[in-house]
Amino acid sequence: MDVVMPQMGESVAEGTIVRWIKKVGDKVDRDEPLFEISTDKVDAEIPSPAAGILSEILAREGETVPVNTVVAVIGTGADATAPKAPAKPAPPATAAEPAKAAPAVASDVTENISRDRTSPLVRQIAKEHHVDLRHVVGTGIGGRVTKDDVLAAVAGRGQETHEGQEKVPHAPDDRVEKMSVMRKMIAEHMVASRRISAHVHTVFEVDFSRIAKAREGKKISYLSFIVKAAADALKAFPVLNASVDGDSIVYRRDVNIGVAVALDTGLIVPVVKHVDSLDLAAVGAAIADLATRARAKRLKPEDVAGGTFTVTNPGNFGALLGMPIINQPQVAILGVGSIEKRPVVDGDAVVARMTAVLTLGFDHRVIDGAVADQFMAHLKRALENWDESRA
Numbered sequence: 001m002d003v004v005m006p007q008m009g010e011s012v013a014e015g016t017i018v019r020w021i022k023k024v025g026d027k028v029d030r031d032e033p034l035f036e037i038s039t040d041k042v043d044a045e046i047p048s049p050a051a052g053i054l055s056e057i058l059a060r061e062g063e064t065v066p067v068n069t070v071v072a073v074i075g076t077g078a079d080a081t082a083p084k085a086p087a088k089p090a091p092p093a094t095a096a097e098p099a100k101a102a103p104a105v106a107s108d109v110t111e112n113i114s115r116d117r118t119s120p121l122v123r124q125i126a127k128e129h130h131v132d133l134r135h136v137v138g139t140g141i142g143g144r145v146t147k148d149d150v151l152a153a154v155a156g157r158g159q160e161t162h163e164g165q166e167k168v169p170h171a172p173d174d175r176v177e178k179m180s181v182m183r184k185m186i187a188e189h190m191v192a193s194r195r196i197s198a199h200v201h202t203v204f205e206v207d208f209s210r211i212a213k214a215r216e217g218k219k220i221s222y223l224s225f226i227v228k229a230a231a232d233a234l235k236a237f238p239v240l241n242a243s244v245d246g247d248s249i250v251y252r253r254d255v256n257i258g259v260a261v262a263l264d265t266g267l268i269v270p271v272v273k274h275v276d277s278l279d280l281a282a283v284g285a286a287i288a289d290l291a292t293r294a295r296a297k298r299l300k301p302e303d304v305a306g307g308t309f310t311v312t313n314p315g316n317f318g319a320l321l322g323m324p325i326i327n328q329p330q331v332a333i334l335g336v337g338s339i340e341k342r343p344v345v346d347g348d349a350v351v352a353r354m355t356a357v358l359t360l361g362f363d364h365r366v367i368d369g370a371v372a373d374q375f376m377a378h379l380k381r382a383l384e385n386w387d388e389s390r391a
Contacts, residue, residue, distance in 0.1 A: 052076035198364035224284035231275035258307035
């Protein structure tokens with residue numbers, strides 16, 4: 001059975017193999033961790049799709065390959081015996097059949113070869129950095145040029161100035177380390193989002209006093225209330241639950257809300273599915289489960305796929321507010337500031353209330369400011385006048 005690189009999220013085109021947990025010849029059970037990957041959305045251990053013997057590994061540790069690429073083979077049934085022998089090399093050309101010289105390659109043929117050796121993401125990175133892919137040595141399967149090959153070419157070129165002079169080295173006290181795979185992919189994803197979407201932000205202050213009382217004696221986070229209320233608001237304003245496809249707007253039927261989880265190595269956005277059909281307790285349980293498995297690298301491909309809207313919580317670290325970048329291909333993201341007691345004017349008196357600043361980042365290509373503000377006003381009313389019967 002072929003083992004392929006899974007698609008860990010709707011916009012993910014490739015993944016990097018961080019390490020192989022099993023080696024060739026090892027027995028594996030179905031759903032047993034087989035290898036670990038890293039993408040811009042998730043670091044995860046990928047389970048084996050079948051029980052058998054790991055007979056071939058086709059992608060090395062550190063190699064970046066497109067999704068759905070075969071990275072290993074598991075022998076099952078009669079095939080689950082010994083590892084497959086490597087293919088025998090082709091016999092050398094004989095005197096009767098001399099090897100043919102490679103013909104000259106025209107520019108259009110060269111372009112086709114370049115496309116065969118690269119993924120769309122690799123070609124985009126090469127274009128942005130003005131790298132000629134014909135001059136890059138590929139280290140991937142079958143000589144494919146990977147993203148790391150292009151970045152290495154850029155880094156090597158950067159050792160010289162435009163005049164060909166050597167760059168000034170780092171000071172002795174500086175510490176230099178390469179970006180992790182996840183860090184590089186997050187960087188590319190965020191820069192691409194800034195380039196694709198017309199980012200605008202609107203900021204609302206919300207009184208959480210009623211929700212603070214509703215939480216008394218219950219182990220339900222503020223974030224659970226916010227995600228549940230956001231799902232209701234998305235049903236009322238479906239354009240915020242949409243995506244852009246060329247010159248069309250795709251209105252998503254399902255309300256699947258991604259909840260950002262901070263890790264030591266980066267950020268992961270697992271998705272709570274069908275939030276609009278869940279009660280408050282179920283939303284809270286789903287968020288807690290996804291966060292726990294994200295930190296343990298136990299997320300599955302479906303856990304980070306299908307998101308239609310994202311909630312990120314910089315307030316968890318004390319931030320008053322954030323100005324989040326949209327998670328492509330979505331068109332809006334909600335940032336939650338710290339929830340704490342602050343002075344609020346009530347009539348002619350100043351009183352202490354539990355408040356927070358919520359920030360909506362939205363794509364002005366499809367969402368007008370008035371609609372974004374109406375969405376936030378709807379969310380604010382729901383949170384400030386929380387109705388326990390709707391939970």
